[in-house]
Amino acid sequence: MIRIGIVDDKKNNRIILADKLRRNNLFDVRLEAANGEQFLQKMMELKFDERPEIVLMDLEMPIMDGIVTIATGSSLYPGVRYVVLTIFDDDDRIFNAIKAGACGYLLKEESGEIIADILVNLWKNGAGPISPSIAYKILQMIQNPPTAKLPLAGQKSENLFQLSEREKEILRFLCQGLEYKEIALKLSISANTVKKHVINIYDKLHVNNKGHALHIAYTKNLL
Amino acid sequence: MIRIGIVDDKKNNRIILADKLRRNNLFDVRLEAANGEQFLQKMMELKFDERPEIVLMDLEMPIMDGIVTIATGSSLYPGVRYVVLTIFDDDDRIFNAIKAGACGYLLKEESGEIIADILVNLWKNGAGPISPSIAYKILQMIQNPPTAKLPLAGQKSENLFQLSEREKEILRFLCQGLEYKEIALKLSISANTVKKHVINIYDKLHVNNKGHALHIAYTKNLL
DNA sequence: TCATCAATAATCCATTTGGATAGTTTTTTT
DNA sequence: AAAAAAACTATCCAAATGGATTATTGATGA
DSSP, rough: EEEEEEEESHHHHHHHHHHHHHHHTTEEEEEEEHHHHHHHHHHSSSSSSSOSEEEEEOOSSSOOHHHHHHHHHHOOTSSSSSEEEEOOOHHHHHHHHHTOOOOOOTTTTOOOOHHHHHHHHHHHHOOOOOOOHHHHHHHHHHHSSSSSSSSSTTTOOOTOOOHHHHHHHHHHHTTTTOOOOHHHHHHHHHHHHHHHHHHHHHHHHTSSSHHHHHHHHHHOOOO | OOEEEOOOHHHHHHHHHHHHHSSSSTEEEEEESSSSHHHHHHHHHOOOOGGEEEEEEEEEOOSHHHHHHHHHHHOOOOSSEEEEEOOOHHHHHHHHHHHHSEEEEETTOOOHHHHHHHHHHHHHOOOOOOOOHHHHHHHHEEEOOOOOOTTTTHHHHHHTHHHHHHHHHHHHHHTOOHHHHHHHHHHSSSSHHHHHHHHHHHHHTTSHHHHHHHHHHTTTTOO
């Protein structure tokens, strides 16, 4: 049985999709969430071997959207595969989802059987499921890099987490191993303020300690 | 009828593929070539509306290989679609073929029916045909840009700090943002022991806090 | 003008971490 | 078998971190 998670703000979508998958005896839909925050919350409560192996993620959601959720989730739980399942196919969304760590991108148009097939294939072979039209767009992105968005030389990624300039500055210092006091000294502000910024950064990254934050910073190229 | 070209140095391959496609009444295989030079020569001799709309291109060929041929051909005849059809799936070939202007990349493993389906789809919808495992590799290329790899630096740096296996293990957890307690749980040892290991790691790395340690771990590739 | 937001600063409190020190057990090497 | 190294456990204490809350300032925008 492949453990599946479904994240979609429309309850009906979740039910239909879960039904489709459950009809196939290979899938065990055991996590449903209406937005990213709820998803991360539920992941936290699960033990390692109870967590879904594949998570189907809608992109347009209130509170915490799919891309930020994938970015955070793929750092926190690297063993989990995230597959975007959405009706949108614009370049920015595709690109950001991939950068965030999605290993597949399916359009909701695809039929239930195809989705099931593709997920089984992902689980067995590790091949990323990608709708043909999406794959074509990705090719085009490589052929015509949309204004320096392709990080082919390890460039900075988009501001996924909406950090302010000051926050990025402080995150960079944090990543160098500086303590609050030292950062305060460098920036000529008080250590209390540094701490406040750090807490705000944690909020935006949806983490609650330095280790996690640095992990995301390093793996998501936030520096 | 979709006009098809086949470029492959093995005559047998051409015959088998042409047969497969001709069985389907949608295809009109009207150009065969054994290498890039021959292909370009024949293209030159054809009138505009006689040229193939889709060209299936092998990569490994004598005289003029597939990538150079695609690069040249896509400049000379932008209206023609080039689909790579090969047994090779290494990153460099894929990337170069796409950069050269290929609009699809199929592995020869795919069955004749699938190839036919995919070509029809390409012709009708413009969606690029890509084998799933290729698509996955492309994703990974975007996620992990091919950075300049240092040949021996990896191995050297692992020995540089003389970390024991256990210490490396704990450092990896630390880099994932886990706290002492959580690491202790994962390793079934006490948090005190974890702390002791961490202190020993700091000693070896000549640092005195988590930030510094993670910085070295990430930048010196200790993971 | 009023509302909002980013940056600044501070306080209180609980938890985590870093450092020193002192052991025991297990494994490896000599 | 003895010695050495690695792994494990523990306690004390000081420092750093995290979380919540409150408040001021300046810039931006409706």
